[in-house]
Amino acid sequence: MIVSAGEALDVLRAGWEAQRAGHMLASYMMHGRPGVGKTQVVEQLAAEIGARLFDLRLTTIEPQDLRGLPYYDHEAQKTKWYRPEDLPDDVDHPSILFLDELTAASPMLQPTVYGLLQERRVGRHKLPENVFIVAAGNTVEDGAIAYQMNTALSDRLIHLHVQAAAADWLDNYAVPRGLHPTVVAFIKTRPDLLDTTERTVAEGQLIATTPRSWERVSQILKAVPDRRIRNVLVAGTVGEAVAAEFAMIADDISATVQVQDMLEADRKARISLYPASMHGLNALIYGLIGILESRNVNGVIDIMADIRHLGRLREEEAFKRMPLSELCTYGFEGLIRKGLDLGLGERFLGHDAYRAYAAERKEAGLA
Missing domain, CATH: 3.40.50.300 (P-loop containing nucleotide triphosphate hydrolases)
Structure with missing residues (x-):
């Protein structure tokens, strides 16, 4: 089976x-x-x-x-x-x-x-x-x-x-293991590229993508700061065509996702730091899940909760076209799973922003 x-x-x-x-x-x-x-x-x-x-x-x-x-x-x-x-x-x-x-x-x-x-x-x-x-x-x-x-x-x-199943790999392996947010965000939006072994074998090619190769890409991103060398290593891991697409997404994410800066900014300044792309927001969500700990739980909840309001808080049309409520819900699901593992459940229940988010979902019949 x-x-x-x-x-x-x-x-x-x-x-x-x-x-x-x-x-x-x-x-x-x-x-x-x-x-x-x-x-x-x-x-x-x-x-x-x-x-x-x-x-x-x-x-x-x-x-x-x-x-x-x-x-x-x-x-x-x-x-x-x-x-x-x-x-x-x-x-x-x-x-x-x-x-x-x-x-x-x-x-x-x-x-x-x-x-x-x-x-x-x-x-x-x-x-x-x-x-x-x-x-x-x-x-x-x-x-x-x-x-x-x-x-x-x-x-x-x-x-x-x-x-390989992308949703299963993301929820049960990539996120709990703390794989690089860029890798997780990329597979979230391109699940068809998690495992290309069948296609690669049929085409007579050598390099395929697999869950194992994407874990290696995560290690490369964390270990190699030089962009040119990093791109060569990624291409040697997942193939040139996939690496070229991944590089564009990685550059966009690295330029727009600033998790630590958002945690240190006040709310007005923080709103301007949200990335204006699906890849960027997905990477931000996984970055927040990865960085969550007792010392920053309040700031992480605030940043996650405001995702659903970006359509009115930011002027860019891109935010009005994105499924912000669904992104926020998905983000909180992952955040709560990790929060419970860390014993932070009460911190969520006592946070105003999380209570407001939960009340909105209940009022909409989604809780």
Whole structure:
């Protein structure tokens, strides 16, 4: 079944809870294009449940790396095996065994993997019941190196086909991880460019955009101040055509979005600092969410609340054409999620600007 990365995390979370309660013991397989976020899903689950993560890249190991090394027991006159350290054996704390790149692993390795997935053992080494098993891999159609999975292996797994979904990626990954507001704003208005792998493979091109590549663009924006070098790096990450469009948006945002200046200005001066484009306002919203903390919560709420009034507070026709109320609502949803995580819920409820915004929505029947 096709699911987003966020939905895959929900499924794996439910599978872990069922396993922990003793109701179901299963292994899971996430199929998906390179860079779609499979590894991040497993890492996030491990962080949530406090599990030690054993990340095995099956393209870099041999069957004996899973089985261990033999030694001769002279007293028993038997050959025995040293257990490999890459397999979990802690019975007191949960572990996740992540078998990555399963579909690209050598066919010679698959019989060894069968034992892990079906019997939860390799040779005499048996996995404890608090080990949660997840595998992942690409498909032949993704343009990646991959073998067709045979039915004997497939039958041992619960399968999830993970595809990138812009709304899911923005809400559940990009914003919580604090990706650069310019990247988040760009994907918000160009969701079709979050993942172009299928189109790129069909056209015989090398560079595609993926959630992973956009995270790298965020890192480039934060780390490289020189505009020319930054543009070269972005083009090498997402391709020249996408990078050219992104550069125009990035320049507009960097010239108009001044979150810190707005926080330090009085309201009259602040109104003149709002960007007069959808890209700019989206970047401002994500910048406000990213910067929110206890010390600036009042100023952040004030700036977010005034977005809905820009049509009358500013003279530019552009503001009268934009869905300001929807932008303000979307912004407050993200702001409140982060505020609750930071324990700032009461600060929102006690703020005049937020109460006025909530009252307007209630009066319009939207609350």
